Amino acid sequence: MTPFYRPLALSLAALCLAALPATAQNISGNNLTLSGDITQNGFGPNYFGAGNNIFDGRACIGGACDGTEPFEQGPLRLKWSEPDILFEDSSSTGGISSNDWRLVINDTGITKFAVQDIDGGTIPFTIEGGVRDNALWLDTNGRIGMGTSIPQNSLHIVAADSPGIMLQQTGGTFGNQRWEMIGNETSFVIRDSDSNTLPFSIDDQAPDDALVIAVSGEIGLGTTNPDAPLHVQRADGTAEVLVENTAGPSAARGMFTMRSNGGSFFTMDNTQAKTTWFFTHEQASPNRFIIADAVADGAEMSLTAGGVLTVQGGFAVNSTTLNVPDYVFADDYALRPLSEVAAFIDANRHLPDVPSAAQIAKDGLDMTDMQMRLLQKVEELTLYTLELERDKAAQASEIAALHARLARIEAALAR
Template identity: 55%
Template sequence: MIQSPISIRANTATGLFLLLAAPLLPPSVVSAQTLQGTGLLITGDATVTGNATLLNSSVQNQLNSFELTVTGSSTFIGGMTALGQITVQASGGLDVRGPLSVAANATTTLDGPVQINGTLEATSSFAAAMKGGACIGSGCNSLGPLPDAPLLVKDTTPGIEFSGNGPDWDISINAGSIDSFAIREGSGSFPTAPFTIESGAPENSLWIAADGRIGLGTTLPQADFHVVSGDSPAIMLQQLGGFGNQGWELIGNEAGFFVRNSETAGLPFAVDPGAPGNALRIAGGGDIGLGTSAPSAPLHIIRSNGNARILLEDSSPGVQEMFAMRNHGGSYFTLDNTQSGTTWFFTHENSAPNRFIIADAVADGPEMSLTADGVLTVPGGFVVGSTALNVPDYVFEPEYDLKPLSEVSAFIAEQGHLPDVPSAAEVEDQGLDMARMQMALLKKVEELTLYTLAQEVELTRLRALEARLEALEAR
């Protein structure tokens, strides 16, 4: 058997071809367009420069390697079997309509437009190198222009399957009713598709940068997860089934950042774009800071613009509790003036009689205490002042109408109390206005003073008359 290069330039011929080449002879040349036969055995390198058609035949090499060069358009209907390494340089196009079988530990190199309308088989370990584009699938009916990509999968439902020791996977194109690209797990009629891209998805819908950051709508993600949209980018968290349907959206736009209830369209949480730093801070221990990054109480509010305050407001009608302090023991709240250094405590006493106490920071006892029985104790003075107080100095004006004692006596006899002074029944029903009572008592004192002065004048006159009578009786 001779193992030297052979060149085939075939005219029409039929029969069984056994092509051998002598080592010292030049390659044989056959000048024709069609080479037809039922078998072709190549033991050396071969070049096909014309159009060759092999019907129900195979091309085999029995050496470790050989090279098949096709410069025309050739069709091997019976397939090709390589017992060793094979290199195919098909500048004119090679159509293998049958299985391309490669023996154990063989390497196949395909250079040029090579079409395989069958299976690519390897009996054991197999390495293949393809120089040029390849088309796989039922849509690859004939050799045509090279595909734009090295590999073209052309079928009614193109895909690639991966099968091994674990679960089967496939890359599926337009497998269902929606035109899409999907990565699916499982086989059969109902594989699961954990990843799907629908046809028409906008550019940069998903971008994974070199540093692992993920961008949705951007090629330059600035955070681990970066969402870019022309109008109100959002992330939705939705539960379907289970304990009930519920969805929440995280939305950001020029109006602020919102947490939206997708079931009710309500916005239970919102942050305006102008919100200052540390507008809301939840510390590690659960303390909440408003205006501070280091809250020192369960709710700590700090302002430096003079508007630190709490407003409780309810627009619905009716009476309700608006502020409550509850403790398993005594309680108090503090008013602390950091400028003057003074402090006041409003205390619900812990021990009996559980008084309400107002005291300052000086340890000299409470400034005021009130018992549950209504006993008010004020160790210091008690001063009442009001712009509505009408101090009854008008009693001493000349035009004041001082009632005669006879009228006062008649009023007391009829009403059972002094004029302009509330009765016991009125105090019990309406309570006692201390300021008004003090002014009423002062008025009565001033009226009593006028009565006393009038009586003094009358007594002086009577004493003078008495003296004159005594003088006349002495004569």
């Protein structure tokens, strides 16, 4: 160990014995009483070899002591340029540390009180001058207050604006990074100080159980008992999941993805009506997309990767914009003559008002529109058929009249 201390001028000036200029003076004896002023001439140690030395009074130690000290605060005063106290441990018993410590007062340009580890070469504890009241408080329950003398928890931090805790990583293999936990009248946040972002925030007066992580690792939003890796629950009718992109150029983006090593499905469950619908990506070949209810009667609808759509029931359209072609039967409907229809077919190779194969390949097929167009053609065909039936009846009437006239002629010729 290396002792670290300054010689103390006029050491124990008020209490030591007068000594010779070059040597110490040892006084021994039982019940020795000294009184009056004791003056030491020159430097040198004073040795008190009694088992216990008791000083009844006050003392000033240090070259700056001048006898005018009021001693209004305690019996011992150290008066020196940058005064300090050295604790030099001379222990030599095995297993007992002999580390030396020093209480340090002030330093170049710094007003402080510090504890120095002499052997370790560190200063683990420092208090700067001008620190506010109750900067650090340890109460009888072991609770720590910072800015308060009445800590209400294991660590209680009080500040006029946005008290916080900073965690800083410096140097080394992993580089530098700073994180802050801050609380104020609006929110509690975790701040990335280096990038100046707030990746985590809780607003003031957030409701109970706004975010719960269960022992299973499942996350509950509004529930303390999540039944899934992410469980959102509300009791006021506002439970909802919203995925929204608000930045960047306008473009198509993947907003919702379900990925599984096999089939997958999501469920829509009406707990009041007791009805359930499943939207399923089939596990077995042909891996169809299926819509089915909870009744075991097969899929209500399925779609293969090849585009084959199968519907178990009927197909109905009930749209207010649906143009059902009953107008074909109106008196003012302009039914094309069959000759005009024949000419159109010869020129275009498809029916009038019906999209061609090339147009369907280019624009796709609107099943509802096609159904209405086909119904229009059926109704027009019905009109053509009725017109032919009228023509046939008229021809039959004319033929009957001709037969009757011919019969009369033949009867006249026979006479």
